[in-house]
Amino acid sequence: MGRLAIISGSGALPVELSQAYPDALLVTLAGMPHDLQDTQDHRFEKLGGLFDDLKAQGVSEVAFAGGMSRPDLDPGAFDPFVAETAPRLMAAFQQGDDQLLRLILTLFEEQGLTIRAAHDLVPESKASAGLITGPTPNDQNLADALRGQEILTQLAPLDLGQGCVVASGLCLGIETLQGTDAMLDFVARTPAHLHRVAGTFVKAPKAGQDLRVDMPAIGPDTVRKVAEAGLAGIALAAGRVLILDRIRTLGLAASLGVFIYGVEEI
Structure with a gap:
């Protein structure tokens, strides 16, 4: 089993997860508030770089935790991966949050990363x-x-x-x-x-x-x-x-x- 990465939003859940899994890689996205220390910061416009970084650090499982808001995207900052994915992203942005979340999960899974539910990692919650x-x-x-x-x-x-x-x-x-x-x-x-x-x-x-x-x-x-x-x-x-x-x-x-x-x- 590979390493776990925690994609952190705001609130107590990412903190609880990081305490339960101290070896996890802690990742935050620019513009998303969070309450963690020692995180690796990435931009949504640079998802390709994030995926490369996760793989380089042996990450095979990802848990999303905490409150997250829709990112403000700067098309001029898109890396090649996001530029290629832009039509799918723009279509999802025009729909509800559920559709956007499903697309984001799909993008991670297409990179060979397994999505772990936070509630399965801390079932006592x-x-x-x-x-x-x-x-x-x-x-x-x-x-x-x-x-x-x-x-x-x-x-x-x-x-x-x-x-x-x-x-x-x-x-x-x-x-x-x-x-x-x-x-x-x-x-x-x-x-x-x-x-x-x-x-x-x-x-x-x-x-x-x-x-x-x-x-x-x-x-x-x-x-x-x-x-x-x-x-x-x-x-x-x-x-x-x-x-x-x-x-x-x-x-x-x-x-x-x-x-x-x-x-x-x-």
Whole structure:
């Protein structure tokens, strides 16, 4: 088995991966925020050079981890590989994030590199089924979780977000490009008469989403925002959502009275 490379975005997951695999090569792309030290920096416009570098350092497996935004491409900086691939890239850029991610994976695989899912490298980070921490959700909370999944399933073809908030069957917010925090901030400003009971934040992957590079995740900041929004808890798709910084996340949820529950049906 060859060496592992971690292509890092922002957040706690790349850090957790680098700690679990200290011999991994740490790679970042220009313009992508990250929280790692001792990384090798590359530009998206120079993918050919990145591939050459990975192979020269014995890399055969690649894991994408952390939040990544669409790169701002400079056509004048394209290396020969990216110039040749440009028509495929430009077509993918005109579609949703899922299509762009699939193309990027394909490009890596065409170079003989195996894509490793981050959640398989740190399986203990995946949400388990049932109550994970906090108070036991009531029947309404669980019904809202299923209603949230129904909403996300209907929205999946539109390639929007991975989360929503439901209270008494009513949708209070849908995650879009702005992300989870923006949605929860919006929900926190919802007038009380529009949700007479505490709602549930539902997090699940989109239908057909490639979980090797884009598995949904929550962490301490999510828990804090859920509490600030006055919600009862968080319902996660069991086995298909990551809990990052697990000890701190679960401890914070318990201290704030926020349940985290893994739902198998989601």
